Amino acid sequence: MLSFSSRSHAFDLSFYLGHERSLTQIKFNADGDLLFSCSKDQVINVWFSHNGERLGTYEGHNGTVWTVDVDRAPKQSKFFVSGAADNTLKLWQVSNGKCLYTWEFPTAVKRVAFNEEGNQVVCITEQRMGYQCAIRVFDINTQDGSKQSKEPKFMFNPIGSKATVCAFTLQPNIIITGHESGKVALFNAKTGEEIDNNERAHGDVVTDLQLSKDRTYCITSSKDKAARIHDTKSLIVVKTFNTETPLNSAALSPNRPYVLLGGGQEAMSVTTTSLRQGKFETRFWHKVFEEEVGRVKGHFGPINTIAVHPHGTSYASGGEDGFVRVHHFEDSYFRAKPYGDLEIID
Numbered sequence: 001m002l003s004f005s006s007r008s009h010a011f012d013l014s015f016y017l018g019h020e021r022s023l024t025q026i027k028f029n030a031d032g033d034l035l036f037s038c039s040k041d042q043v044i045n046v047w048f049s050h051n052g053e054r055l056g057t058y059e060g061h062n063g064t065v066w067t068v069d070v071d072r073a074p075k076q077s078k079f080f081v082s083g084a085a086d087n088t089l090k091l092w093q094v095s096n097g098k099c100l101y102t103w104e105f106p107t108a109v110k111r112v113a114f115n116e117e118g119n120q121v122v123c124i125t126e127q128r129m130g131y132q133c134a135i136r137v138f139d140i141n142t143q144d145g146s147k148q149s150k151e152p153k154f155m156f157n158p159i160g161s162k163a164t165v166c167a168f169t170l171q172p173n174i175i176i177t178g179h180e181s182g183k184v185a186l187f188n189a190k191t192g193e194e195i196d197n198n199e200r201a202h203g204d205v206v207t208d209l210q211l212s213k214d215r216t217y218c219i220t221s222s223k224d225k226a227a228r229i230h231d232t233k234s235l236i237v238v239k240t241f242n243t244e245t246p247l248n249s250a251a252l253s254p255n256r257p258y259v260l261l262g263g264g265q266e267a268m269s270v271t272t273t274s275l276r277q278g279k280f281e282t283r284f285w286h287k288v289f290e291e292e293v294g295r296v297k298g299h300f301g302p303i304n305t306i307a308v309h310p311h312g313t314s315y316a317s318g319g320e321d322g323f324v325r326v327h328h329f330e331d332s333y334f335r336a337k338p339y340g341d342l343e344i345i346d
Helices: 331-335
Strands: 011-016 023-028 034-039 044-048 054-058 065-070 079-084 088-093 099-104 109-114 120-125 134-139 154-156 163-168 174-179 184-188 194-198 206-211 217-222 226-231 237-242 247-252 258-263 282-286 292-296 303-308 314-319 324-329 338-341
Touching: 023 303, 023 314, 034 065, 034 314, 034 324, 079 109, 079 120, 088 109, 088 120, 109 163, 120 163, 134 174, 163 206, 174 206, 217 258, 226 247, 226 258, 258 303
Parallel strands: 023 065, 065 109, 206 247, 247 303
Antiparallel strands: 011 324, 023 034, 034 044, 044 054, 065 079, 079 088, 088 099, 109 120, 120 134, 134 154, 163 174, 174 184, 184 194, 206 217, 217 226, 217 247, 226 237, 247 258, 258 282, 282 292, 303 314, 314 324
């Protein structure tokens, strides 16, 4: 097995320290030049991904910012959305940091996601204080960001276990969700009907869900210590990656046959300060052969979120330690031949 370190010849490392508390989610924009990070300190930061310089800060939430997503606009991102523990979903202008619109709910917003076209947003609000978990889809007015509809286009309450993660699939109005029970499901957003599910996708809460570039498959991570690749149309589990630590995030490398997994035991259940003991490493697994091929150390606590650059040239991880670490892949990473001389077209 390859053993990557932060000084490995395969990586060039940048540290971003702009948060005072643990990271909750990080996201690259479509072009990969910007990296958005949100955390429990109520702040959203945006960074230049190539050098780690902070471009700006988006302030306005009054609670933990749980989730962020940016539109897929080529060349220049226009909008991004954020959801927080202050029970709001906010739409922001990327270029000037202005909050264009705020939607308010009875409970916290735990997950947000844009559709491919950038004209719709799906969000999950938490099950709490007598309110059911709800999934809402909003149309986004891309011409004038400050003029949005207060009411969702679609809204439904998933039956049974509450949803923790969600995303738009390629099929119109079909949302894929991951749940607290470990279930992965497909919902018709228009009718609220659960059209398919895999009740045994995971054995514990689904912590992350990231789509492939063409949205035909996705990867999920779970506290059951496994990550799985699912077909987004049939929900068939295509690949499984079993680790020995609870996982908080999983990402797909767009042009290499790897998946990246991050997690670690929570601080209160770690009895030693050893990094290896806490399992605070990013793990690289072979996407096809389901074998672990390398690890990258660095964080001083569990890894909460991982994102891979859309062009596959780098990856970022955000940890419980408040650090965002960006690793730029060097030539040796791309020269490696994990299939021998066989080249796989992504």
